[in-house]
Every structure is written in C-alpha cells, then in structure tokens.
Amino acid sequence: MALPFARIGRAPRVSRPRPPFPLVAAGLLVGAAVLIPVAYLLFRAFGAADSTLDMLFRARSAAIIARSLLLVVIVTAGSVTIAVPVAFLATRTDLPWRRFWAVAIALPLVTPSYVAAMVAVAALGPRGMLQGLLDRVVGIDRLPAIYGLPGAALVLVLLCYPYVYIMVRASLRRMDPALEEAARGLGYGQMEALRRVVLPLLRPAIAAGALLVALYTLSDFGAVSLLGYETFTWAIYLQYETTFDRTAASALSLVLVVAAVSILMLESFTQARGRYYRSTAGTVRPHGVARLGRWRWVAFGLVGALFAIAVVAPLSVLAYWALRGGVQPGLSFPVAAAWNSVRVAALAAAVTSVTAFPVAVLAVRFGGRLTTLLDRASHIGFALPGIVIALALVFFGVNFVTPVYQTLALLVFAYVVLFLPAASGAIKASLMQLNPHVEEAARALGRSEWRVAAQVTIPMVMPGVLAGAAMVFLLTMKELPATLILAPLGFKTLATSVWSAASEAFFARAALPSVMLVAVAGVPAAYLLLRDAPRESNRSSQR
Amino acid sequence: MIERPSGAAAGGQLIAEGVVCRYDGATQGQAALDGFDLTVQAGEFVTVLGPSGSGKTTALRVLAGFERVQAGSVSIAGRLVADARHHVPPEQRQVGLVFQDYALFPHLTVEDNVGFGLRDLETSERRTRLAPIVELTGLRGFERRYAHELSGGQQQRVALARSLATRPVALLLDEPFSNLDRHLRSSLRREVREIVKSTGTTAMLVTHDREEALAIADRVAVMARGRIVQIATPESIYSHPATPEVAQMVGPADTMPGMIRGQLVATEAGAFRFRAPAGAVADGQRVQAVFRAHELEFGPFAEGPDMRVAYREYRGEFTQYGIRLPSGSIVRVRRRSLAPVEVGTRVTITAPFDRPVLVFPA
Numbered sequence: 001m002a003l004p005f006a007r008i009g010r011a012p013r014v015s016r017p018r019p020p021f022p023l024v025a026a027g028l029l030v031g032a033a034v035l036i037p038v039a040y041l042l043f044r045a046f047g048a049a050d051s052t053l054d055m056l057f058r059a060r061s062a063a064i065i066a067r068s069l070l071l072v073v074i075v076t077a078g079s080v081t082i083a084v085p086v087a088f089l090a091t092r093t094d095l096p097w098r099r100f101w102a103v104a105i106a107l108p109l110v111t112p113s114y115v116a117a118m119v120a121v122a123a124l125g126p127r128g129m130l131q132g133l134l135d136r137v138v139g140i141d142r143l144p145a146i147y148g149l150p151g152a153a154l155v156l157v158l159l160c161y162p163y164v165y166i167m168v169r170a171s172l173r174r175m176d177p178a179l180e181e182a183a184r185g186l187g188y189g190q191m192e193a194l195r196r197v198v199l200p201l202l203r204p205a206i207a208a209g210a211l212l213v214a215l216y217t218l219s220d221f222g223a224v225s226l227l228g229y230e231t232f233t234w235a236i237y238l239q240y241e242t243t244f245d246r247t248a249a250s251a252l253s254l255v256l257v258v259a260a261v262s263i264l265m266l267e268s269f270t271q272a273r274g275r276y277y278r279s280t281a282g283t284v285r286p287h288g289v290a291r292l293g294r295w296r297w298v299a300f301g302l303v304g305a306l307f308a309i310a311v312v313a314p315l316s317v318l319a320y321w322a323l324r325g326g327v328q329p330g331l332s333f334p335v336a337a338a339w340n341s342v343r344v345a346a347l348a349a350a351v352t353s354v355t356a357f358p359v360a361v362l363a364v365r366f367g368g369r370l371t372t373l374l375d376r377a378s379h380i381g382f383a384l385p386g387i388v389i390a391l392a393l394v395f396f397g398v399n400f401v402t403p404v405y406q407t408l409a410l411l412v413f414a415y416v417v418l419f420l421p422a423a424s425g426a427i428k429a430s431l432m433q434l435n436p437h438v439e440e441a442a443r444a445l446g447r448s449e450w451r452v453a454a455q456v457t458i459p460m461v462m463p464g465v466l467a468g469a470a471m472v473f474l475l476t477m478k479e480l481p482a483t484l485i486l487a488p489l490g491f492k493t494l495a496t497s498v499w500s501a502a503s504e505a506f507f508a509r510a511a512l513p514s515v516m517l518v519a520v521a522g523v524p525a526a527y528l529l530l531r532d533a534p535r536e537s538n539r540s541s542q543r
Numbered sequence: 544m545i546e547r548p549s550g551a552a553a554g555g556q557l558i559a560e561g562v563v564c565r566y567d568g569a570t571q572g573q574a575a576l577d578g579f580d581l582t583v584q585a586g587e588f589v590t591v592l593g594p595s596g597s598g599k600t601t602a603l604r605v606l607a608g609f610e611r612v613q614a615g616s617v618s619i620a621g622r623l624v625a626d627a628r629h630h631v632p633p634e635q636r637q638v639g640l641v642f643q644d645y646a647l648f649p650h651l652t653v654e655d656n657v658g659f660g661l662r663d664l665e666t667s668e669r670r671t672r673l674a675p676i677v678e679l680t681g682l683r684g685f686e687r688r689y690a691h692e693l694s695g696g697q698q699q700r701v702a703l704a705r706s707l708a709t710r711p712v713a714l715l716l717d718e719p720f721s722n723l724d725r726h727l728r729s730s731l732r733r734e735v736r737e738i739v740k741s742t743g744t745t746a747m748l749v750t751h752d753r754e755e756a757l758a759i760a761d762r763v764a765v766m767a768r769g770r771i772v773q774i775a776t777p778e779s780i781y782s783h784p785a786t787p788e789v790a791q792m793v794g795p796a797d798t799m800p801g802m803i804r805g806q807l808v809a810t811e812a813g814a815f816r817f818r819a820p821a822g823a824v825a826d827g828q829r830v831q832a833v834f835r836a837h838e839l840e841f842g843p844f845a846e847g848p849d850m851r852v853a854y855r856e857y858r859g860e861f862t863q864y865g866i867r868l869p870s871g872s873i874v875r876v877r878r879r880s881l882a883p884v885e886v887g888t889r890v891t892i893t894a895p896f897d898r899p900v901l902v903f904p905a
Contacts, residue, residue, distance in 0.1 A: 178646035181609055182702075184633035185640035186660030186709055193634075196659075200650045288609070 019366040026358035031374045034417045037392035038380060041257070044250040044395065055251040065255065068218060068231040071152055072263075075217040076210050078157035083164035084206060086306065088194075089299050091172045093290045096300045102169070103529050105303065106162040108310045110525040112478040112495060114222025115514045116155045118502035119314045120146055121226065122321060129317065152229040156217050158310045163216065164209030171205035172198075177287045190290060214263045218256070219385030221481040226502055232256040233387045233481065240485070246395055253388040260383045318518070321511030334497055334513045341493040342520060344408065344483075345476040348415035349423075349469040355416055356423035356468060363424070364431040381418040389417050390482035411486040418482065419475050423468035430464025467531060470524035477521045494520075556745040557583040557606060557713050561615035564598075564605050575601040577769035579615070583713070583747055588739060589774070591749040592756035592792060593766035599749040602766070603715050606747070607640055608633035620712040639706025639714040639744075643721055645698045647690035653701050654686040660709035673708060679738055680704040696727045703735060707742055714739060716748040720755060732759050753793050757781065765789045783820040787903050790833045797874045800905065801832040808832050808902050811868050812892045813847055816899040830902040836875040838898040841866060843884065844891040852888045866890060 019027075055061065090101045108116075123129045124146045134140040144150070175198065183193035221233040230238075232252060239249045292299055356378075363375040381389065393414050397405035404410045434457070442452045480495045487496065494517040501510035564576035575598045583589045593599040604610045606617060608624065608631060616626040619638065624631040647656050657677060661669050677683055680700040690698055699719060706714055719735070720728040736759050739746045750756050756763050757777040764774040765788075773785040784790035787798045801810035803824050808817040810832050817832070824830055841864070853867040862880045865873045874892065884890070894900050 176644065176646060178642045178644055179648060181607075181633070182640060182642065182646040182648075182705075183659070184609075185607060185636075185638060185706065187634045187637070189632070189634050197648060201648075203650070 019362055019368075019371070023358050023362060023366075024370075027362045027371070027374050030355050030359055030420075031377045033413075034380050034420060035377055036396060037389045037417060038257070038384065040396045041250060041253055041388065041392045044246065044392075045254045048247045048250075051247045051251075055248050056255065061252070061255070064230060064232055064235050064252070065259070067149075067229065068256075068259065071149065071156070071224075071229065071231060072214050072217045074149075074153045075156040075160055076213045078153065079161040079164050079213045080206055080210055082157065082161040082306065083209065084168055084202070086161075086303055087165050087168035087172060089303060091169055092287060093292050093299065094296060095292065095303065096296065101303055101307070104307055104311065106166055106529055107525075108159050109162045109166075110474070110478075110518060110521050111159060111314065112222060112480065112498070112517065112521075113155065113159055113220050114226055114480055114495070114499045114502060115318070115517065116159055116314060117151070117223040117226035118498065118507065118510050118514065119317045120151055120155050121502070121505070122507040123313070123317045124151070129320070147228045149229055151227040152224050155223045155227065156220060159223075160213040160216055161310075163212040164206060167205040167209035167212075168202055171202055173287075175201055175287075180288075211263065215260060215383065218260055218263065219387070221385070221387055222499065226499070232259070233385055236387050236391065237481065237484075240391060240394075249391055250395075253391060256385055256388055257383070260385065264383055315518075318511050318515050321507045322515045325508030325511050334492075334494065334516065337492045337494050337497045337513055338516050338520070340491060341477055341495065341517070344411065344415075344493065345473045347408070348412050348419065348476040349473040351412055352416045352419050352423045352472045353427075353465055353469045356420055356427055357465070359420070360424045360427035360431055364428050365436075375424075378424055379421045382421040384418075385481070386414075386418055386479060387481040387485070389414055390485040393482075394485055406488045408488060408491070411483065411488075411491075414482045414486050415472070415476050415479065418479070419472045422471040422475060423465075426468030426471060427461065427464045430461045430467075434460050463531075467528060470527050474521050474524045474528070477517060555582040555618075556585040556587070556620055557581065557747060558618045559602070559606065559615065560617075562602075562605060562612050562617060563614035564601055564610050564612050566610075574613075574769055575610075576605060576612075579605075579770050581747075581764060581771055581774070583745055585745055586743050588736060588746045588748070588759065588761045589764060590756040590760040590762075591747065591764045591766050591771075592751070592753060593749075594751055594792070597766045598769040599751075599766050600717060601769075603717050603747065603749050606713075607638055607715055608636050637709070637712045639709065639711035641699070641702045641706055641714065641716040641719045643718040645690070645695075645702045645722075647698055647701055647705075649690050651689075652686065653682060653688050653690070653693070656690065656701055657682070657704045657708050659705060676704050676708050679741065680707075681734075695723050696731050699723065699731065703738065707738070707744065710742075711744065713745040713747065716746065718750050718752075719748065721750070721752070728755070729758070735759070757793065763793070765792050767792075784833075784901065785821050787831045787833050787901075790835070790901055795836040795875060795877075797834050797836070797872075798831050799834070799868075799872065799874070801830050801902065803828045803830060803902070808900060811848060811870055811872075812850065812866075812874060815894045816896070817902045818899040819902050819904075821903050824902055824904055829905040831905050833901040833903070834874050834892075834894075835898075835901070836863065837861070837877040839874070839876045839892055839894055840878070841876055841884075841890040841892045843888055847891055850890055850892065852884055852886050852890060855883065855886055857883075866892060 086101075086105055089095045090098055090105060095101065121128065125131070126145070128146075131140070146154075179197055179201070180193050183197045184190070188196060218231075219233060220231075221237065223229075224231045224234045225237065232255065236249050236252045236256070239252065240246075359374060359378045362371045393410055394405070397410050401410075404413075438460070439452050439456055442456045443449070447455065478495065480499055483493055483495050484499065487493065494513040497513040498510045498517065501507075501513075559579050559581045562576050562579040563574050564579075565574040577598075579598070579602055581589075581591075581602070591599045591602060601610060605612055605625065606619070611630050612625050612627065614627055617624050619636055622631075623629065624636055648659065651659065654673065654677075658669050658673050661672055664672060677686065680703055682697070682700055682704060685693065685697065685701075690701065693701065699722075702719070716735075720732055723731060732755060748756075748759060760777055762774055763777050763780050764771045765780065766772065767788055773780060773789045775783070780789065781793050784793060790796050791798065799810050799812065801808040803809075803817075803826050804814065805826060806816065807814040808830060812834070815832070819830075848869050850866050850868055852864055853873055854865040856863045856865075857880060858877075859880065861877045862883065864876045864878065864884065866876055867873055876892065
C-alpha cells in the first residue's frame, strides 16, 4: 500500500508518478470543502439575479466601491513608500542597530487592525489623549477628525507596511551582488546602480508586497468598522446585522470578490518578460554595506521615528488604558475570552495543518492539471475576505447543515478555508527545499517507504509544518469578522471582546483583552520572525 | 589624482605594487593580498593562476575597486587609483568586468545589457557603437532576448560584449568559463582571446584551471599566499618554473627530497638526470626534485628500491599509475594506454634522456 508522502521524489521529467489514491482522495476532499463558500455565494447571487442587479446599480453601491478602492490605493502607496527605503536601510547600509531593526520594524504585523484602530481613536480621537494633552498645554480643544478616511488610512498603512518590508528585505538579501558590481564596473555610481539595477529587480517583491497590502486593506473589517469608514466589509456587515438581507449582502460580497480577484490579476499583468532570479546557484556572497556617513544618524532617526509611531506609541497607549482599567472596579481579567481564543486558534492551527499537508505534497511532488487546480482552489481564502466566507457559511449552515450552525465546528471550518494558503505555503516551501535525493538515499540504504517518511521526510518538513501552524494560530487569534459572525452564542474571544468594547468607546474595557491578544499572538509571531531573522555576517566592510 | 606613481613600468596598463589587502575582522592571520606585485602591459592578456584561497579573486576585486588596500598602490592606465589613503570608486576606473556567473541584468534584453554602460550616448550613436560589438561576439539576432532565454555560452558572450562596449582601459575576467561544460569551455576561451585581442584590450583573467591559464594567456602569473610567485610566458613558466610549487601548479607533478651526486640527483625513487631551472646546484647539495607525471616512464624491473604499482586509472588517451615508494609516498606516472601493468607489480621509474627531472635548491 502506498503512503502519501513516502512515494515522494520530485516528478521526473519523462513520466510523472501517479499520486497514490489516498492522497488524491484527501486532496479532492479539501478542494471540494474550500469551494463550498464561493459556490454558495454564486448560487445565492444568481438565484436572485434581479434583486442582485438592482442592488448593484444603486448609487450607494458605487459610493462603497469608490471608497474601498480609494482606501486600497492610499494604503498600498503609503506602505510601499515607507517600506522600500526602510528595507534598504536595514539590509544594505551601516544603519546603527541594523539587526534590531530587521525584526523590530516588522512587529506591527502582530497587531490586529481593530486594536490599532481602537488605539488611534483613544489617542487621537475627539476627546482622546492627544487632545487632552494639547488642551492642557496650549488650549487646543479640537483636533482634525480621526474618523473616516484619514484615520482608516493612517491605521492601515502603519499595519500593512511590514508586508512590503518583509518581501523587499528578502529580495534584497537574495540579490546577486555581482549585478550591482557589474553596474559599478560599467561606470554607474552607487545611487545610480541602485536606481537602474536594484530597484527594477525589486519590482516583483514590491508588487507581491503591494498585492498583500491591497488584499488586506480590501478585506479589513476591524479598522474601517471602528473608524466608521464605510467600505465593502463594513457595508456588508451592516446589511447583515441590521436587515439580515441575504441578497443584498451576497450581492455586495460578490462585488468584493470581483474586486479582490481583479487585484490578483492586476499583479500578474505587472510581471515583465524579464526574469528575476539569482544567476548563481549555491551560496550568496554577502552584500557590500553602503556607508551612510553623516546621514547615518539621520537615517537612524527616521527609522526610530517609524518604530516609535508604529510600535512604541500604540503599546504605550494600550498599557495606559490597561492600567487605568486595572484600577477600575468591575473590570475583571477576560480569562474566559482568552481561553476561548487560545483554544480555537490551536484547534484551527492543528486542523489547517493536517488539511494543508496533502495539498502541499500533491502540489510539490506530483505536478499535473488536477493538482494545479487543487492548489489554486486552496488559495481561495487568500482572495476572499473573511466576512464573505463567514456570511456564505452562515447562510449555508442555516439552510443545509443546521446541526453545525452555531457550533465551533463551523467556525473552525471558516478558519481552515481562510488560512489554508498560509499553512500549505509554509509546508510547500519546506518540501521544495527537501532534495528528493535525500529520500532516495534513505531508500537505497534499505529503509522502507514508511520508515523513510517517519525518519527522513517528516522530520525535515516539520519546521515548515510548525511555521505554517504558527502562522494560522496568529491569524486566527487576530481574526475578527468571521469570529463575530460565526461564533456560537455567548462564545466570546479576545478579538470579539476588544471589538465590542471599542465600538462603544469603552477603551479601558478594550485595553486589557487587547494587551493579552498582542501578548499571546506575539509568541508565534516571534517564532516566525526569529526563524528567518537575518544571520548577518560580522563583516562590516565592502565584501 | 592623476599622478604617475614612482617606479611604474612605462606602458604598464595595470600596475599593482606591494598591495596589502586584509578583510575587516581578519586582523590576525594571513592577509588576502600580502605584497602583491603585478604589471600588465597595454594590450597584453595575462592570466593569474592560483589555488582557491591564494588571493587571486581578491586581486581582481582590488584592481576593480571593490576592495580597499591597506598598503601599496594600484594604478590603471597611468593613473593612481588606490593606495592606503586614496580609493577611486569602481565606476570611475573604466575597467570592464566579466563574472563567473555572468551577472547579466535579468530585467533587460541582450541589447540593453550590452548597451548598459553607454548611457551617455544618444540612441543612434549607441546603435552604431553596439552593432560591431554585437557582431564580434556573435550575438546578432539575439538582441531582443532576455538573459534566461540564452545558453550559458551565449550569456557569457553577452557579459563580454557588455564590458567591451564601453571600451574599457582593461578587462578583468573572474573565472569566466567555470560554469560552462568542458567542450564549450575550450572553444569559448579561444573565441574570447580572439575577441579581446582584436579589440586591443588589456586583459587579466583569474582562474584555478591550469589548462585554461596556459592556453589563453600571453603571460601566466602563478599566485600563492597573497602574492605572485612567478610571471612568464606559458612556455617559459612551464619549462622554467621558479619553485616546486609553480611546477606543480602548471602540470601534474610530485616532489620529493633528493641530493645532487655528480650528474645525477639521488632520490628515494632512484637516481635521475636533472635540470635546475631556478639556478645552478652544486654537487652534494640537498634539493627538491619534481617528477612530472607525463615525463616519467617505468618498467617492470625487479631491481633497486622496492616500488610497486599502487593504483591504475585508465583515462583513454593515457593511463595514470600511482607508484608507491618504499617510504609510502606515491609518484604519479602517465603512460600511453598500451599493455596495462597490474597493481602490485614491482617496477623501476626512469626519466627519458630528453626529459630530465627538475631540481630546486632545498
């Protein structure tokens, strides 16, 4: 009998091995399951085609589309503007504390958007901390409104730039230093070589980061809901919450899906014909370090300011409110919510990792049309905002599988659909690094398929599985809209506690669960960040 | 900074004098370059041959301006470009670079890669400058392709064309053929030499491949421990190596101690006629004897010291034997592949009349 991952061996060019049946069956099951929400969404929207069209052509819909796209453009542009120079400073210059910044600058990734939005309102809102401070010092009793576009854009840029930063940093570190040297040899100065060679080569990384930012912004619910900026997600939620109008919500969801898919397609159009790869195999020669000279401390100041605004300030505000809340009577520690969060996140991480495994093995080790299709299907959660999947599952649950409606099972299923690409991506990456010859060597040394899987393959892929699980845990902890909509009655998590308290401006009550959320989410995040933290060489010279 | 360094050889296009280069952090131990002297004449093609770690790539990077020097000086085309205090950046040195991994810009076409260094020219002038170099490097018809759409040999031609297009004062090549397969390597190196020569460009190529070094160069510089040990024409460095080390670098050879006894050198493997390429030796003097694998012969004679065939490697046009000496060390001998001699056979090593053993003062 064939074991899924023991038959592994990179597909030879001549004939592709047929994947073992249990593996294919598992893969197809996963594929079918993750397609349920989309299929149901389409079914509903077409089932009520007239009212769907009617809904779509209302002026209000156009305004929602315009607002969403405006926010996406501003946040994406802002993130790229911040992230690219910072990534460059942190990887290629003699910026003081370079190794610290490499990780520290990526920290906002941990912050859920509703926590950041809550902090923004508490600090910069009409009766917020900054206004209070200014009132006392210089007598200003009004600040520009934080609600609406400015607040949402500010919060999301500060949350999203790390996506671009991480992509660009990785690309800068992988780039063949000989390319820059070749340009220098052809008479280009350092800055010119940067502009004419390095920046064009960074384009795919910037595009990939920008894509993540755009999708994140489009699907964000927490920030826009707390800051009252009516984009798709917030409109869909209002529609659902206030009128329980399925058709209207489905129609808007469909437009949101179209917008997300368009962004995905836009990215593939920007790919140029030139290819982006490192021309040598093997070790990367360390890059030269540009000397900033007297600009060194200016750069330090700028990066430090970003860190202060994006990381230190929000944490300080949270700590302030958590301490204020701590001395108020009647505010107890949100133990139950914390326990629920950890429990459901661990469950989601475990289930998603197991689900992702056959998908990853099929995609990496057995090419083919069906496998490719399955791989694409598993990425649905990447393009579909949480609120869309949650709504589709609510309607699906109510109508077809009433027993699971209002259970943890349906909630965990939503997480699996949403976060499957994160887990399978991590597993795929580690499978791809595993040279099939290693497994073949073990076979040749007399190990059976089963023992090769147990003693070679699984131990070597384990870091990838763990990384994927950590990612899913982190994402589940932070997830808001699906949790809000699908959680069984009375099931409160840290995320829903923060959101409900913050939406009524009870900052003291929101602060404590926020702090706990960031602290718990920080554990897997630290694991992930330190895992690929740069191992810089001690050499500080041009090499 | 345009001054002529004192003592520069007239007409030297690339001159390094007493260069010391140490990487940061490696304060103790050997410097990568430690008293490196080299003069390459205008229009000359010099290869620097050395094992890995000998500093040859560092030497190239010092000349190109990617490494700073702690002592000594470098001048290019009569202009001092580096010493302990001055450092002209790479982009102002007008040297062309060809890398082992080609380093083509993947986001540009062949044409844009080749024309990358000609940015100051107008499009029409650029075209006229590019046409002959594209023709010369055999890239006609590939102008619109991207690097990944070319074979390895073609990619290296693009790299060569790119660096020649700017008419550099010198061309530096860093193991340019090592990523190519053996067959392509020898045809491309012939072609590269012709192209470089036809443009009159001064060139320095570093390599660890002795065949490549000897075949392509006007002069070969053998490098060890951060300095040049000997520089001479390929024929001369082969027939008159300055040290046993150089002899071993330019051809397969084994060394062993010996003593001069009249017309012969007495060694563990027997007594042989000798030649002293690095200066006369006196009777009774202790020497290092160098046995070149293909300049020896052996026969199955059971007399003299006990020497036996330890291994045999069939290589087609010849067979290489390892002969174990009484002390246990091995001497390699290459023979035409005629009747094979079995492992374990007792043999006697001889040096033919016209190919005496090389000896160097110990």
